[in-house]
Amino acid sequence: MRRAFNALRHNPVWVAVALLYCVAGLVSPAMLKTEQVLNILQVTAFLGLVASGQTIALLVGGIDLSVAGVVTMTNILATSLMMGQNERIAPAVAICIALGVAVGIINGILVAFLRVAPIIATLAMNAILFGAALVYTGGAPFGSSAPAFNQLGQGSVLGLPASALCWLVVSLILAYAMRRTTLGRWIYAVGANEIAARFMGVPTRLVLVLAYSLSALFAVLGGLLITAYIGNPSLGIGNQFLLASVVAVVVGGTALTGGIGSVVGTIAGALFVTLLNSFTNIAQASTGAQYVIQGVLIAFSVIIYRVIGESAETR
Amino acid sequence: MINKRIDRRTLLGWGAGAAAGAVMLPRLSLADVISNAKIEASSEMSKGVNKSGKLRIGFSNGFSGNTWRTQNLASMQTEAGANADRYELITVDGQGDITKQVNDIEDLIAQNVDALLVIPNSGTAVVPALRKAMKAGIVTIPFNLPVEGDNWTAFIGTDPKKKGATTGKFLNDALGGKGKIVALGGLPGNSYTAECWAGAQTEFAPGIEVLAFKDAHWQEDKAKVVMADLIAAYPEIDGVWCDGGQDAAGGLKALMAANRPLVPVTGDDYNGLLKLYDKEKGNNPKFKIGCVSEPTWEGVVALRTAVKLLSGEDQPKRQIISPVLMDGSNYEQFIKRDLPDGVFVDTLLTDEELKKLFS
Numbered sequence: 103m104r105r106a107f108n109a110l111r112h113n114p115v116w117v118a119v120a121l122l123y124c125v126a127g128l129v130s131p132a133m134l135k136t137e138q139v140l141n142i143l144q145v146t147a148f149l150g151l152v153a154s155g156q157t158i159a160l161l162v163g164g165i166d167l168s169v170a171g172v173v174t175m176t177n178i179l180a181t182s183l184m185m186g187q188n189e190r191i192a193p194a195v196a197i198c199i200a201l202g203v204a205v206g207i208i209n210g211i212l213v214a215f216l217r218v219a220p221i222i223a224t225l226a227m228n229a230i231l232f233g234a235a236l237v238y239t240g241g242a243p244f245g246s247s248a249p250a251f252n253q254l255g256q257g258s259v260l261g262l263p264a265s266a267l268c269w270l271v272v273s274l275i276l277a278y279a280m281r282r283t284t285l286g287r288w289i290y291a292v293g294a295n296e297i298a299a300r301f302m303g304v305p306t307r308l309v310l311v312l313a314y315s316l317s318a319l320f321a322v323l324g325g326l327l328i329t330a331y332i333g334n335p336s337l338g339i340g341n342q343f344l345l346a347s348v349v350a351v352v353v354g355g356t357a358l359t360g361g362i363g364s365v366v367g368t369i370a371g372a373l374f375v376t377l378l379n380s381f382t383n384i385a386q387a388s389t390g391a392q393y394v395i396q397g398v399l400i401a402f403s404v405i406i407y408r409v410i411g412e413s414a415e416t417r
Numbered sequence: 418m419i420n421k422r423i424d425r426r427t428l429l430g431w432g433a434g435a436a437a438g439a440v441m442l443p444r445l446s447l448a449d450v451i452s453n454a455k456i457e458a459s460s461e462m463s464k465g466v467n468k469s470g471k472l473r474i475g476f477s478n479g480f481s482g483n484t485w486r487t488q489n490l491a492s493m494q495t496e497a498g499a500n501a502d503r504y505e506l507i508t509v510d511g512q513g514d515i516t517k518q519v520n521d522i523e524d525l526i527a528q529n530v531d532a533l534l535v536i537p538n539s540g541t542a543v544v545p546a547l548r549k550a551m552k553a554g555i556v557t558i559p560f561n562l563p564v565e566g567d568n569w570t571a572f573i574g575t576d577p578k579k580k581g582a583t584t585g586k587f588l589n590d591a592l593g594g595k596g597k598i599v600a601l602g603g604l605p606g607n608s609y610t611a612e613c614w615a616g617a618q619t620e621f622a623p624g625i626e627v628l629a630f631k632d633a634h635w636q637e638d639k640a641k642v643v644m645a646d647l648i649a650a651y652p653e654i655d656g657v658w659c660d661g662g663q664d665a666a667g668g669l670k671a672l673m674a675a676n677r678p679l680v681p682v683t684g685d686d687y688n689g690l691l692k693l694y695d696k697e698k699g700n701n702p703k704f705k706i707g708c709v710s711e712p713t714w715e716g717v718v719a720l721r722t723a724v725k726l727l728s729g730e731d732q733p734k735r736q737i738i739s740p741v742l743m744d745g746s747n748y749e750q751f752i753k754r755d756l757p758d759g760v761f762v763d764t765l766l767t768d769e770e771l772k773k774l775f776s
Contacts, residue, residue, distance in 0.1 A: 130650060137675070138649035145642050212746040241487030244775040256674060332638040332667065334689065334758050337482060339638055383646035389605035389632040 113371040114410060115354050115403075122374060129164040133381060140381050142373075144263035148328040150372035152343045153350035155320025157368040158280075160351050162313040163198050163293045163360025164213055164220030168323040171231025172202055178235045181335040182245035189253045198322050205231065206318030210311030223416035224314075228344070235337060243335035255330025260262025265327050270369070272323060276316075277365035289313055294361030331338040349396055350375045352404045362411075454712060454740040454763075458733035463570045466556065467729035468531055472504035475525035476577070476716070479512035479562070483771040484759045486536075488713035489561075491774055492765050495700065496717045504724060506532075515539045522546040532556040532723035541563045556726045560719040561711075570726060573719050573736045577609050580709045581616025581660065584683035584740055587707030588656050591681035594622030596655030599647050601633040601640050613660040617683075627720020628654065633664040637689070640667025641674075648675045656680050666758070669693055670701055679704035686710035686740075689758025691748050693703035698745070708743040710763035717765060 142247050159166035178196045184195035205227060212223035231288040257264045280286035288309045301304045312385040321343070328339060354371025356363025375396070382392045420583030474497075481490060494710060497506035507530065515538045517615075523546060525533055533550050537543045539560055541564050547557045548568040560573040568619035588598065600617075614630065621627070628651050634639035640663065648654065657680060659665040665684035667707045679701035684690045685708050694706045694713065716737065726732050740763060743751055752764040764771065 132650040135649060141645045141649060145645070236482045240774060241482045242484050242757075242775045243759050246758065250720075264656075314537055332670070334637055334642060334666075336633065336636050336638060336663075338636055342639070379642075380646045382642055383631060384650040386629055 108336075112345065113370075114406060115374060116334050116365055118353075119370050122377055122381070123295045126377065127384075129273050130381065130384045131179045132384055133152070137260070138380075140258075140261075141261055141267075142376055143266035144331075145265075145380070146372050146376040147265035147269035148267040148324050148331065149343065149346055149350055149376055150273060150323050150369060151324035151327060153368050153372045154276055154365050155317035155324075156315045156347040156351045157354070157363060157365050158276075158289060159220070159224075159317040160356045160358060161180070161280075161289050161293045161294065161360060164224075165311070165348065165358070166209065166224045166314060166317040166321075167344060168205060168209060168227035168231060169220060169231055169324075170316065170340040170342075170344040171228040171235075172318050172321035173325035173328065173343050174207075174235050174337060175231045176322050177329045178239060178243055178337070179252075180326060180329045181243070181247050181333075182239070184245060184248045184251065186246045186248055188248045188250040191248050195251075195326060196272040196327060199319065200323075202318045202322030203315050207311055207317035208319065209275050210314035213314065214310035216305040219288065226307075232337075232340075236379075239335070241337070243337055245335060245370070247329050247333050252330045252333050255327050255332070257411055263366055265331065268323075268327060272320075273365055273369055276320070276339065277369075279399065280365055285309070290361055292360075345396070346375055349400050352400055355403075355407055357407070358404070426676060428724050430666050435467065453709075454738050456718070457737045457739060459614065459735040460733040461591075462731045463726065463734050465726045465732065466554070467727065468727045471502070472531045472724065472727055473529070473531035474504050474506050474532045474534065474720065476506060476508045476534040477511060477518055477521045477525060477530070477543075478508060478510045478534075479518055479536045481510050485711065485713055485761055487774065488766060489716045490766055491770065492714050493716040493720055495766065495770065496720050500724070506720070511538055511747075514539060515542045519543060522550065527549050529553075530555060531727055532558065534719050534723060535559045535564070536561045537564050544568060552634055556723055558719050558723055560715050567734070571722050571732050571736070573715055573716075573738070574708075574722055575711055575738050575740065576662075577612035578616035579739065580711075580739075581613030581618075582620050583614070583616075584658065584660070584688045584707055585617030585620035585711050587742060587744065588617070588624055588658050588681055588683050589620050589622055591705045592625065592656050592708065595627045596626030597651065598656040598658055599628050599651070599654055600630040600645070600658040601629065601643065601668055602659075603632070603635040603661055603664070605632040610660050612652055614658075633659070633661075633667065635661040635663050637663045637667035637670065640664040641671045643715040644668040644671035645675065648672065648677060652679060657682040658709075659684045661685055662690035665706070666690045666693055667673050669697075673697075678702075681705040681707070686743060686751060686761050686763040687758070688753050688756060688760040690763050691743075691752040692754065692758060694745070695752055695754070696746060705745055706743070706748065708748075710740045710743070710761065712738055712740055712763045713761050714763075714765040762772055 156166055179198050180194050184190045209224055209227055212218040213220050223380040257267050258266055288304045291304050292306050292309045296306050351368050353374050354367035469548045509521040511521055513707055518538050533555050544565050550557050557569040558571045559569050629647055631643045633643050662684035665682045666689045679697055680703055696703050722732050753760055753762055756771055760771055
């Protein structure tokens with residue numbers, strides 16, 4: 103019993119994923135099919151990558167609402183630069199990454215040096231990016247991604263979706279780096295207490311800039327994968343990540359106040375959110391009900407983590 | 418109420434209403450007029466007013482930025498450019514904001530425009546502003562999306578319920594009145610999809626079983642994700658009803674990813690859907706498309722109606738466009754193989770103009 107409680111305490115989100123999957127399987131046996139599991143993994147990759155980056159923003163005590171704009175920008179740029187040609191993949195990807203990181207650096211400078219509240223700085227950036235995408239396309243997006251590139255979003259390796267492998271490998275590297283590198287420890291330190299971190303000699307401003315750059319970089323990667331999944335440009339493609347990326351991170355156990363949480367938790371959080379969407383699709387819940395469930399979930403998981411946190415402190 | 422049928426080719430070709438048979442207006446090239454949509458006019462007429470000199474026509478666009486709005490605006494600008502000696506077109510963009518659009522309309526009234534064209538963000542919020550414009554003697558023409566009441570001079574648009582009935586009938590007939598279908602709609606809660614879907618359902622025979630209706634946001638990626646879930650849930654899907662071509666294309670891509678044969682689908686004049694049909698019909702004997710457009714030239718009809726009213730001609734209070742059904746038999750007329758998927762092909766713009774727009 104105690105061991106079960108401990109497992110729950112340390113990994114509540116994984117337990118939640120398992121529980122949700124069982125419930126979903128009982129209600130809709132279609133959820134248990136191998137193809138459906140692979141389908142869910144394939145689709146989770148997009149949100150998973152964006153949310154992994156969002157985790158870093160939350161860990162430093164901020165938030166990155168520009169991920170939606172970064173995904174849209176990536177999708178519009180990648181398709182218009184590739185124009186369906188394989189030999190253009192490399193430059194297109196390089197330009198997307200470079201621009202994405204530039205966006206992250208600007209976000210970081212706004213937050214770290216100009217002391218703009220993260221929610222405002224990144225929301226403004228989101229508006230700028232969406233506006234820029236509109237200006238760039240004139241409202242008429244064009245181009246398509248290259249066939250070889252589409253394999254990343256649509257193909258599979260050893261029976262597993264390529265997109266899921268990309269997501270898991272990259273996110274696990276990030277998770278490892280967060281635990282084992284100095285930068286990782288600095289990120290936690292800045293999020294836990296920025297002033298204390300500065301006194302300990304942590305270059306807090308640099309850490310903030312790097313954190314927002316990482317967040318933007320992962321949003322670019324997520325944007326590239328969803329572009330490979332669908333092959334076409336769409337000006338609305340990023341919007342779905344604005345709220346969902348924050349939900350996945352919070353459900354995954356990362357605190358909105360910073361300093362607490364993990365990328366591994368976010369992997370589970372992204373799985374949970376996607377699984378829930380898929381389940382509610384199959385179980386015929388309306389879109390309205392899906393939104394309500396998502397909203398309730400954010401509030402509920404914050405409460406659960408607080409209760410668990412307090413029970414851990416009193417032991 | 419409907420007493421006149423105007424062939425769109427006639428209307429767009431001769432500019433002047435065939436019904437009124439009046440003055441000939443400068444016109445666009447006919448080269449790209451390919452849809453023979455019918456425009457049904459109400460018997461109720463609005464009085465024209467005679468204004469001389471160069472006219473000023475304001476257009477309050479609720480928002481811009483999707484492909485339809487872009488093509489519509491470009492068509493209007495082309496039309497205005499060709500008639501620059503007769504009128505000037507002043508465009509303002511509501512940026513999707515209900516309040517901003519009301520302010521935009523007030524500004525246009527203050528600028529003393531002769532006519533005011535509107536695609537409303539909200540069919541109720543613009544009512545007082547349009548009433549004020551009417552009182553100021555301005556010809557007001559909402560189009561594309563409806564406005565509550567009748568405090569406006571003329572309305573131009575389609576009837577979503579009828580369009581839904583057309584695609585519903587197509588799907589029903591394609592399946593011989595028997596089969597299991599899923600439906601993919603647009604943005605959650607939008608009234609266009611609701612009316613289309615209501616119209617479609619009136620045409621389904623009892624043998625048509627609707628497995629699910631899901632919102633797919635008129636986005637290929639959303640539609641593909643939702644459809645993948647539906648494919649897992651239902652081993653047999655014989656047809657897909659959609660009110661938009663992006664939904665249809667995304668749904669079809671999910672079927673292809675699951676190695677399922679392609680089935681009859683409905684949609685609109687989204688080039689990507691026509692291209693997909695063109696490419697895959699040979700491999701999929703059951704694959705059929707039935708599409709009804711929301712013409713991107715609605716704004717041009719609105720402009721011409723405004724000019725006619727301001728030239729003293731009476732005009733129908735309501736003009737309802739019934740676009741032609743695009744299917745396997747006539748899609749070759751519409752498809753634009755060298756242009757991006759995003760193009761809506763029921764357009765007055767030439768391929769050259771479209772190429773410039775989509776680059």
